Amino acid sequence: MEQFEILEDLKKGILVSELSSQVGKDFHQNHVKFLYDEWRGNRLRVERTWGDTVNIPISIVYSSSECLLPDDFIQLKAVENIQAIKIATWNVNSIRVRLPLILSWLAEQQPDIVCLQETKVEDFQFPEQELRAVGYHSVYHGQKSYNGVAVLSKLPIKKVQYGFFSGFDAENKRLISVEIEDINILNVYVPQGQTTDSPKFQYKLEFLENLQKEVFSTFSTNDNVVLLGDINIAPDDRDVVSPEEMKDRVSFHPQEHAFLDQLKNWGLADVYRNFHTEDKLYSWWDFRTRGFEKNEGMRIDHIWMSKALANRCDSCMIDTNNRSQSKPSDHAPVICNVKV
DNA sequence: ATGGTCGGTGGCCGA
Numbered sequence: 001m002e003q004f005e006i007l008e009d010l011k012k013g014i015l016v017s018e019l020s021s022q023v024g025k026d027f028h029q030n031h032v033k034f035l036y037d038e039w040r041g042n043r044l045r046v047e048r049t050w051g052d053t054v055n056i057p058i059s060i061v062y063s064s065s066e067c068l069l070p071d072d073f074i075q076l077k078a079v080e081n082i083q084a085i086k087i088a089t090w091n092v093n094s095i096r097v098r099l100p101l102i103l104s105w106l107a108e109q110q111p112d113i114v115c116l117q118e119t120k121v122e123d124f125q126f127p128e129q130e131l132r133a134v135g136y137h138s139v140y141h142g143q144k145s146y147n148g149v150a151v152l153s154k155l156p157i158k159k160v161q162y163g164f165f166s167g168f169d170a171e172n173k174r175l176i177s178v179e180i181e182d183i184n185i186l187n188v189y190v191p192q193g194q195t196t197d198s199p200k201f202q203y204k205l206e207f208l209e210n211l212q213k214e215v216f217s218t219f220s221t222n223d224n225v226v227l228l229g230d231i232n233i234a235p236d237d238r239d240v241v242s243p244e245e246m247k248d249r250v251s252f253h254p255q256e257h258a259f260l261d262q263l264k265n266w267g268l269a270d271v272y273r274n275f276h277t278e279d280k281l282y283s284w285w286d287f288r289t290r291g292f293e294k295n296e297g298m299r300i301d302h303i304w305m306s307k308a309l310a311n312r313c314d315s316c317m318i319d320t321n322n323r324s325q326s327k328p329s330d331h332a333p334v335i336c337n338v339k340v
Numbered sequence: 341a342t343g344g345t346c347g348g349t350g351g352c353c354g355a
Contacts, residue, residue, distance in 0.1 A: 093355085094347055118355090120348065145348050192355055200354095286355085287345040330346075330355080 006031060007156060010044075013075030016068050034137075034156075035068060038076065041135040041154055047073040076156075084314075085155070085181065085338045086111045089301055091189070091230040091284070091331035095119040095150070098329055099127055105322050106134055111335060112154045113180055115187035117230045119148035126150065141176040149176045149187050149229070156180070165218060168210040175211070183309065183338070184219060186211075188229040193250040201250060204232070208259040221267040225306040230284075230331065232300050235260055235270060238279035239299035251298060268304040271336055272316045283318050284331045292323055301334050312339045 009019055020027045038044035039062045047057035049071065057073065060066060068074070088111040092098040095116065106114070119126070119142050126140045135154055141162045142148035151157065159179040163170055174189040188211060193204035211227075219225045233256045237243040246252040260270075272281075282297030291297050305313060316336040323332050 097347065118347095146354070194354085288355090289341085289344060 006034075007076070007158070010038075010074065010076045011078075013045075013073060015070070016072045016074060017070035019074070020070070032068075035074065036062075037132060037135075037137055038156070039068070039074075040132075043077050043154070043156075045075045045077055047075075049073075082112075082155075082340050084340060085113065085183070086335060087113045087115075087183075087185070087226065087228070087303070087338060088319075088333050088335040089115045089117070089187070089228040089230075089303060090333035091117040091301060091329060093118045093120070093329045093331065095121055095127060095148075096125070097327060099130060101322055101325060101327060101329075103130065103134060105319075105333070106136070106152075109319065109333075109335065113185065114152040114333075115185065115228055116150045116152070117148075117174075117187070117189035118146075119150050120145060121148055139176065139178060141173045143171075143173045147173045147189055149173060149189055151176060151178050151185070151187055153178070153180055164210060164214055166210065166214065168214075169207065174207070175214070181340070183224045183226060185226045185228065186215065188227065188231070190230060190232040192232050196248065196250050196253055201253075204250075205255055208256070212259060212262055215263075215268075216266060219306075221306060222308070223306060224309045225268065226303060226309060227263070227268060227305075228303040228334075230300060231260075231302045233257070233260060234298040234300055235273075235302070238277075239282070241280075241296045241298075251300060263304055267307055269307070269310045270302050271305050271310055271313050272299070272302065272318070272334065274310065274313070275316050281318060282332075283334055285323075287330050292328075301331055303334055303336050309338060313337065314339055 046060040048060050049057045121142045122144050123142050128138050131138050136152040138152045139160045140150035157178050157180055161177040163175050177186045191204040191207050194200040234240045234252050240246045283299050283301035285291030285297035313336050319333045319335055
């Protein structure tokens with residue numbers, strides 16, 4: 001995306017006219033949209049000097065009636081001013097139905113980065129305008145009816161990777177990766193798997209193998225890596241209602257646990273467990289059995305972080321509040337805080 | 341409780 005190329009100039013600070021002539025004829029909608037997003041989100045400083053006689057620049061706060069002028073000096077606010085980055089993951093089970101709940105949740109929680117799964121919309125139907133109006137950039141990778149992943153961010157998104165680097169499973173939109181600040185995030189919706197005797201379970205295992213390859217071959221253990229999303233695996237006995245009943249079943253199968261062990265061995269940590277060690281703390285509850293009312297569910301939505309990042313993470317919680325509101329998702333958001 | 345409830349689609353599927 002073209003706007004990433006102007007980030008360095010914007011960090012140093014530049015006149016709108018200079019930026020425009022530097023970029024040349026490619027200075028079009030994308031750049032302008034990006035600048036206004038940053039300004040609206042209070043991440044862009046706009047200094048205006050009126051005429052030649054009065055040389056004291058005035059800081060212009062965004063409003064819907066304001067425009068950027070050629071003589072405005074603009075600068076992205078320094079990263080040092082941000083003390084922490086709040087990152088969330090949430091399987092929303094249709095972004096169209098969930099949008100009102102998502103908007104009220106964004107206003108309440110003010111996360112910096114939100115990774116969504118099961119958006120269930122094609123890209124042309126993604127509610128980009130509504131999210132931009134409340135200060136979020138979005139990148140999305142969707143399809144009709146099923147799957148679909150997206151990342152919302154208050155901070156500029158430096159790079160986007162749609163799907164697997166290898167091209168695996170291109171027809172299912174279950175993975176989107178982004179680079180924001182110094183953090184590489186892989187947002188994934190792992191296949192559910194149905195039952196262990198189903199071909200869908202074989203697909204799940206194949207998907208996990210490819211996901212592992214994606215992480216291990218793209219990054220080194222020293223990189224700031226976050227693998228998060230609807231992982232569709234309950235890691236241990238504490239994460240299901242009955243370990244005995246779940247033994248060898250889908251979402252609790254030894255082959256799925258082997259995948260999580262490999263993540264651990266490579267150097268990733270399920271950060272939720274750094275802060276909460278009790279059992280029966282779930283992130284998903286079955287609609288059909290009215291699981292939420294009985295607190296019968298599974299903890300299948302996780303945030304896995306490489307060592308350096310996990311050390312910067314000072315909290316992680318499952319936000320069950322909005323699960324009690326009208327039209328909830330069957331998943332609750334998982335939110336963590338990463339110090340800068 | 342081997343059902344139940346959601347969401348999306350198009351005349352049943354996936355979770």
